Amino acid sequence: xxxxxxxxxVVTMDEAGAEHEDGWVLAGxxxxxxxxxxxxxxxxxxxxxxxxxxxxxxLVNTHHHLYQTLTRARAQQADLFTWLRELYPVWAGIDAExxxxxxxxxxxxxxxSGCTTVFDHHYxxxxxxxxxxxxxxxxARELGVRLxxxxxxxxxxxxxxxxxxDELVEEPDAILADTERLAALADDQIGIAVAPCSPFSVTRxxxxxxAELARRLGLQLxxxxxxxxxxxxxxxxLYGCRPVEYLEGVGWLEGDVWCAHCVHLSxxxxxxxxxxxxxxxxxxxxxxRLGAGVAPVRELLDAGVxxxxxxxxxxxxxxxxxxxxxxxxxxVARGRGGAEALTARDALGLATAGGARVLGxxxxxxxxxxxxxxxxxxxxxxxxxxGAADPVAGLVFSGPHRVDRLVVGGEEVVRDGHLVxxxxxxxxxxxxxxxERFAP
Ligand SMILES: [Zn+2]
Numbered sequence: 004x005x006x007x008x009x010x011x012x013v014v015t016m017d018e019a020g021a022e023h024e025d026g027w028v029l030a031g032x033x034x035x036x037x038x039x040x041x042x043x044x045x046x047x048x049x050x051x052x053x054x055x056x057x058x059x060x061x062l063v064n065t066h067h068h069l070y071q072t073l074t075r076a077r078a079q080q081a082d083l084f085t086w087l088r089e090l091y092p093v094w095a096g097i098d099a100e101x102x103x104x105x106x107x108x109x110x111x112x113x114x115x116s117g118c119t120t121v122f123d124h125h126y127x128x129x130x131x132x133x134x135x136x137x138x139x140x141x142x143a144r145e146l147g148v149r150l151x152x153x154x155x156x157x158x159x160x161x162x163x164x165x166x167x168x169d170e171l172v173e174e175p176d177a178i179l180a181d182t183e184r185l186a187a188l189a190d191d192q193i194g195i196a197v198a199p200c201s202p203f204s205v206t207r208x209x210x211x212x213x214a215e216l217a218r219r220l221g222l223q224l225x226x227x228x229x230x231x232x233x234x235x236x237x238x239x240x241l242y243g244c245r246p247v248e249y250l251e252g253v254g255w256l257e258g259d260v261w262c263a264h265c266v267h268l269s270x271x272x273x274x275x276x277x278x279x280x281x282x283x284x285x286x287x288x289x290x291x292r293l294g295a296g297v298a299p300v301r302e303l304l305d306a307g308v309x310x311x312x313x314x315x316x317x318x319x320x321x322x323x324x325x326x327x328x329x330x331x332x333x334x335v336a337r338g339r340g341g342a343e344a345l346t347a348r349d350a351l352g353l354a355t356a357g358g359a360r361v362l363g364x365x366x367x368x369x370x371x372x373x374x375x376x377x378x379x380x381x382x383x384x385x386x387x388x389x390g391a392a393d394p395v396a397g398l399v400f401s402g403p404h405r406v407d408r409l410v411v412g413g414e415e416v417v418r419d420g421h422l423v424x425x426x427x428x429x430x431x432x433x434x435x436x437x438x439e440r441f442a443p
Pocket of ligand 1: 066067
């Protein structure tokens with residue numbers, strides 16, 4: 004059945020930046036957008052009057068660790084390495100039941116913040132605990148959001164000079180075989196990516212072999228990179244080069260790669276990312292929380308680098324709200340480069356079309372015929388948006404907001420600010436029960 008969403012301010016985020024004041028979006032029964040426009044709407048089997056609300060593409064989260072909702076507000080004054088050393092042993096308790104509860108919470112939070120596509124980077128696989136990726140896939144299917152689940156990995160333990168404890172690292176052969184097995188889970192709603200964790204927890208051999216596997220299977224590649232100055236020192240000690248040189252050395256300076264953070268990039272690094280098409284998941288709140296610094300987003304955009312936003316895991320950004328990251332990205336860019344560094348539309352663009360480009364998805368990120376019908380509807384009636392004549396700037400500057408309605412592939416996932424297919428209270432209750440197992 005085709006559905007017409009009408010009487011709205013529609014922000015398409017297409018190449019031309021088209022916006023329709025008296026706008027509508029027509030979703031076809033194949034879960035894709037049939038038409039978008041302003042003025043007289045076309046005929047449809049079902050019509051939904053949005054009463055003057057703001058419509059944007061569904062937001063795209065390009066970096067997260069859903070399991071970390073179980074361990075919020077820990078290591079409160081720690082930098083990255085201290086924070087990791089404190090949390091690795093706690094995370095070693097993860098199993099499928101806890102992962103499922105964590106994923107439901109993280110995905111629900113993100114959906115209620117307007118997010119239709121979530122990339123999750125899971126890299127903690129304690130030996131003998133199966134079904135972790137399957138648990139988050141199940142949670143996404145139940146809630147109705149898109150999930151790109153990464154089979155992350157760590158194979159460089161403490162005794163070999165790595166940061167994670169030896170009990171949390173795996174053998175490359177087992178990692179790659181499991182990744183290939185999980186690739187079969189992919190369909191219209193679920194994607195799989197290949198994501199060795201970071202330079203300080205993964206061997207060069209695993210980086211190279213992961214890239215070979217991903218390219219053979221046609222999957223995207225992801226890792227953490229250049230997050231802190233300590234990581235750069237670590238790279239020099241262990242590999243004798245800087246993080247981006249390390250990336251080049253393992254065959255990862257390519258257009259099927261995106262990296263989280265990229266806070267500490269030289270002008271030469273930015274140029275290399277632009278030349279080779281490497282994307283960036285900018286996670287400003289997490290970077291501030293861990294005192295890591297601020298990524299050079301204006302410079303990356305000016306160079307033509309693909310940039311999206313990520314909330315990062317809830318142990319380093321306790322709030323899984325992508326709208327908050329939109330505002331945060333705008334604020335930190337301006338803190339770094341002045342009041343003209345990023346506009347409200349630039350910031351929203353990072354979370355929509357930018358995120359889709361980073362994930363290598365040309366079917367997401369904007370409202371155009373043929374794209375997936377992934378739509379966020381924002382009420383403009385609340386206290387916090389009164390007096391904002393420009394609804395886009397109002398949404399970004401006064402964010403974050405709970406989304407009023409969220410549509411994924413033409414199906415409603417949120418209506419009147421509540422999940423359609425699950426009970427928020429039940430998710431929170433079950434999550435608290437699981438989180439108690441990880442309590443200090
Ligand atoms: Zn991360």
